[in-house]
Amino acid sequence: MAESDHGPALLEAAGLTKRFGALVANDSVSLAIRAGEAHALLGENGAGKSTLVKMLCGLLQPDSGELRYQGEPVVFPDPATSRARGIGVVFQHFALFDALTVVENVALGLPKPEPLPALARRIEACVDRYGLAVEPYRRVGELSVGERQRVEIVRCLLGDPRVLILDEPTSVLTPDESEGLFRTVDLLTSEGRAVLFISHKLDEVRRLCQRATVLRGGKFIAEVDPRKETSAGLARLMVGADVPRTAPAIAHELGEPRLLINRLNVAGDGSRGSALRDITLEIRAGEIVGIAGVAGNGQTKLFDVLSGEVGCDDAESIVIDRVPAGGLGPTARRALGAGFVPEERLGHAAAPDLRLSDNVLLTTHGDGQIVRQGIIRRRVLQQRFAEIVKKFDVRFGGRDPKARRLSGGNLQKFVIGREVLRNPVLLVVDQPTWGVDAAAAAFIRTTLRRKAAEGCAVLVISQDLDELLEFADRIAVMSEGALTVPVPVAETSREAIGMAMGGAHGRHGEGEAVNAV
Amino acid sequence: MRFRLERQEAVSGIGVLVAPLLALAATLLVGAIMFVVLGLAPLPAFYIYFIEPLTDPWTIQELVVKACPLLLIAIGLSFCYRANRWNIGAEGQYVAGAVLGSWVAIATQGTEAGPWVLPAMLVFAAIGGALWGLIPAFLRVRFGASEILTSLMLVYVAQLGLDYLVRGPWRDPGGFNFPRSVSFDPVATVPLLFEDGRLHAGIVIAGVAVLVAAFVLGRTLVGFSIELGGSAPRAAAFAGFDEKRVTYGVFMVSGALAGLAGIIEVAGPIGNLQPAISPGYGFTAIIAAMLGRLNPFVIVPASLVLALTYIGGEAAQITLRMPFDVTRVFQGTMLISILAADVLVRYRLRRVEGAAHA
Numbered sequence: 001m002a003e004s005d006h007g008p009a010l011l012e013a014a015g016l017t018k019r020f021g022a023l024v025a026n027d028s029v030s031l032a033i034r035a036g037e038a039h040a041l042l043g044e045n046g047a048g049k050s051t052l053v054k055m056l057c058g059l060l061q062p063d064s065g066e067l068r069y070q071g072e073p074v075v076f077p078d079p080a081t082s083r084a085r086g087i088g089v090v091f092q093h094f095a096l097f098d099a100l101t102v103v104e105n106v107a108l109g110l111p112k113p114e115p116l117p118a119l120a121r122r123i124e125a126c127v128d129r130y131g132l133a134v135e136p137y138r139r140v141g142e143l144s145v146g147e148r149q150r151v152e153i154v155r156c157l158l159g160d161p162r163v164l165i166l167d168e169p170t171s172v173l174t175p176d177e178s179e180g181l182f183r184t185v186d187l188l189t190s191e192g193r194a195v196l197f198i199s200h201k202l203d204e205v206r207r208l209c210q211r212a213t214v215l216r217g218g219k220f221i222a223e224v225d226p227r228k229e230t231s232a233g234l235a236r237l238m239v240g241a242d243v244p245r246t247a248p249a250i251a252h253e254l255g256e257p258r259l260l261i262n263r264l265n266v267a268g269d270g271s272r273g274s275a276l277r278d279i280t281l282e283i284r285a286g287e288i289v290g291i292a293g294v295a296g297n298g299q300t301k302l303f304d305v306l307s308g309e310v311g312c313d314d315a316e317s318i319v320i321d322r323v324p325a326g327g328l329g330p331t332a333r334r335a336l337g338a339g340f341v342p343e344e345r346l347g348h349a350a351a352p353d354l355r356l357s358d359n360v361l362l363t364t365h366g367d368g369q370i371v372r373q374g375i376i377r378r379r380v381l382q383q384r385f386a387e388i389v390k391k392f393d394v395r396f397g398g399r400d401p402k403a404r405r406l407s408g409g410n411l412q413k414f415v416i417g418r419e420v421l422r423n424p425v426l427l428v429v430d431q432p433t434w435g436v437d438a439a440a441a442a443f444i445r446t447t448l449r450r451k452a453a454e455g456c457a458v459l460v461i462s463q464d465l466d467e468l469l470e471f472a473d474r475i476a477v478m479s480e481g482a483l484t485v486p487v488p489v490a491e492t493s494r495e496a497i498g499m500a501m502g503g504a505h506g507r508h509g510e511g512e513a514v515n516a517v
Numbered sequence: 518m519r520f521r522l523e524r525q526e527a528v529s530g531i532g533v534l535v536a537p538l539l540a541l542a543a544t545l546l547v548g549a550i551m552f553v554v555l556g557l558a559p560l561p562a563f564y565i566y567f568i569e570p571l572t573d574p575w576t577i578q579e580l581v582v583k584a585c586p587l588l589l590i591a592i593g594l595s596f597c598y599r600a601n602r603w604n605i606g607a608e609g610q611y612v613a614g615a616v617l618g619s620w621v622a623i624a625t626q627g628t629e630a631g632p633w634v635l636p637a638m639l640v641f642a643a644i645g646g647a648l649w650g651l652i653p654a655f656l657r658v659r660f661g662a663s664e665i666l667t668s669l670m671l672v673y674v675a676q677l678g679l680d681y682l683v684r685g686p687w688r689d690p691g692g693f694n695f696p697r698s699v700s701f702d703p704v705a706t707v708p709l710l711f712e713d714g715r716l717h718a719g720i721v722i723a724g725v726a727v728l729v730a731a732f733v734l735g736r737t738l739v740g741f742s743i744e745l746g747g748s749a750p751r752a753a754a755f756a757g758f759d760e761k762r763v764t765y766g767v768f769m770v771s772g773a774l775a776g777l778a779g780i781i782e783v784a785g786p787i788g789n790l791q792p793a794i795s796p797g798y799g800f801t802a803i804i805a806a807m808l809g810r811l812n813p814f815v816i817v818p819a820s821l822v823l824a825l826t827y828i829g830g831e832a833a834q835i836t837l838r839m840p841f842d843v844t845r846v847f848q849g850t851m852l853i854s855i856l857a858a859d860v861l862v863r864y865r866l867r868r869v870e871g872a873a874h875a
Contacts, residue, residue, distance in 0.1 A: 331757030
């Protein structure tokens with residue numbers, strides 16, 4: 001298959017299989033990356049993309065199958081070996097020290113020590129050549145997420161790799177920053193390097209890549225030319241069926257304001273300024289307001305302040321259903337009819353090592369039904385648990401497993417169902433469909449939309465702009481701790497939101513990139 | 518060749534139950550080796566250590582008496598450990614409780630004080646232990662100090678304080694200069710359950726503590742908040758449970774039960790306050806709590822097993838002229854075996870083939 005066209009592959013996986021206990025994460029998966037191409041690895045969350053990448057760079061060893069590099073069978077016992085052979089990986093989670101400068105961080109990753117001034121000059125040369133806009137002597141702690149990613153890319157490129165693997169690179173970038181990255185990728189492939197581009201954003205893949213390998217459920221599905229496919233066609237390959245769509249909006253009247261945020265200010269903690277600056281927002285019963293923005297611009301802090309996990313001094317700055325709630329804790333805010341769904345499912349929304357039924361208690365213990373006079377009524381708890389599982393189609397093995405054993409999509413359906421069945425008047429949801437398969441994502445959006453139609457006010461924080469454009473009524477953008485005035489979705493565009501997402505920071509970086517190219 | 522620990526996806530229910538039994542077996546194996554090194558035949562030594570005490574009704578009673586403080590302390594520790602708060606200073610809380618409880622006894626010594634004295638002693642002991650336990654809790658909440666260190670250090674403070682009292686102000690004037698207080702009045706003594714036995718009313722208190730603890734930990738929101746806080750602190754904050762309150766609460770419960778154990782021991786089997794009021798109950802109870810899976814009901818047999826190491830140790834001292842330290846070795850081996858068995862149940866040891874720079 002690999003040799004079918006355009007000569008031998010630079011890096012090839014032939015029938016790789018990897019098992020984790022009973023789970024077959026990769027089932028005889030094949031992939032061939034050729035020199036000079038941008039190759040997409042497509043698949044939903046849980047399709048086995050990460051496992052495959054980890055085997056390609058030596059972080060995991062395949063149970064069976066073979067890796068070939070420039071036609072020769074090869075074994076990478078660890079990432080250092082694969083790096084030495086010319087394979088560079090930029091992971092989603094960066095391995096950078098905030099307290100050190102860019103050049104110091106890069107120096108730490110080198111196989112041999114090198115004087116910092118010489119290294120800084122090498123970094124600058126690399127930056128000039130590929131238009132990456134990185135300043136060697138800035139502290140990493142001051143950098144935006146996009147800049148950090150560029151540091152990681154520069155660090156890889158200094159090793160002169162033949163193959164560069166980018167794991168979901170655009171998930172942390174504004175649309176503008178993504179364009180900059182695509183130009184860098186084009187430049188790299190024109191030099192004869194290969195880029196493996198992992199993504200589930202189909203438009204990007206069609207814009208950037210000459211070839212795409214699609215995985216589904218740990219299996220190789222197809223190798224296609226994405227430029228010749230439609231987005232819907234690629235999606236069908238990824239999902240294995242027509243992609244379920246979010247149910248259309250139901251016309252309804254807007255009601256009372258359920259959430260008022262009045263000039264909310266929260267101080268930042270530590271070096272990374274994730275403070276909230278003068279945030280004002282009103283959400284009325286029946287509407288869905290989306291907050292867009294690149295990760296790390298204060299969304300997490302906003303969620304924690306809204307849920308009451310982080311206190312705020314001014315009681316009037318958060319008003320839930322006409323009651324000043326700034327000074328209240330999470331339980332008191334829930335008693336006012338608020339429900340919260342945090343971004344992090346395991347460890348925040350749910351306790352990984354507690355049973356799923358016990359996890360129901362996290363947000364329902366103050367409602368007066370499951371817990372009375374401080375005593376847990378097990379029968380009522382089991383009833384509620386069964387109701388959540390049934391109505392929200394939560395699937396798992398066994399009768400009542402630990403939360404950690406559920407897949408991301410099923411756990412998210414559980415967490416959403418737990419809140420929805422409390423009949424909240426206000427729902428604050430952070431990243432509702434992050435890491436969730438397409439069917440579950442459509443189900444969750446439909447559920448939220450139906451709650452809104454029933455008169456619930458819904459605030460959705462999401463980095464997925466397409467998601468917000470699809471089902472929010474109004475969209476505001478968060479950038480460096482400040483929130484723009486929300487505008488109706490019908491009156492805005494991707495481009496306008498993208499500009500706002502970049503803020504001053506992103507535009508600055510982008511400008512330099514343009515000059516450098 | 519390297520080895521790596523990998524988390525087991527599914528932890529078998531049987532494994533969790535078998536782990537402590539495996540740990541006991543491993544302890545016996547290490548014990549056998551130790552006996553051989555000491556020049557003793559293992560089987561007869563084991564017999565004297567672990568079987569013979571069980572053949573005599575008197576020592577069986579003694580076993581229950583020794584298990585009583587272990588049980589009370591371990592129940593309290595299970596609150597702390599479930600909340601992921603590592604109180605290892607129960608020995609100090611035991612002493613603090615014994616001291617404050619004894620103060621009531623000594624202050625009313627020789628007066629006409631009525632039957633309220635013993636209940637008052639119990640209350641003061643619980644308060645004393647709780648206050649001593651609240652010190653590491655406060656230091657952790659306020660300054661982020663490791664409760665492991667502070668609670669342990671406070672053990673020595675409490676012991677030296679006790680030493681000062683019984684050698685100084687509280688020394689029995691008619692006690693031939695021995696470092697001990699006066700013998701407590703009958704109203705200040707824990708009554709025996711049966712005329713001519715060893716079992717005392719403290720055992721009933723320990724039994725009640727087991728039932729109450731099992732109910733609180735298993736059926737109430739308070740118990741759930743402790744469990745959740747220990748298992749996933751961020752989720753507990755999201756659920757609206759105050760981490761500080763949980764920290765104070767578990768240390769208070771733990772300290773109060775240790776303090777109760779202290780006064781029951783002093784006003785029961787011992788009868789007066791003296792420097793040696795504990796053969797390390799506060800530390801041994803840590804092992805009982807772990808062996809008992811932090812479950813109040815399972816801690817009952819676990820406390821009996823550890824009490825047996827005390828009784829057997831005393832017998833072995835007399836019959837085999839073995840040092841009492843052997844008991845400590847047994848208890849330490851048991852703790853290490855339990856912790857190791859727990860790791861092996863939850864993780865699997867994997868050999869990693871083809872190490873990089875081998």
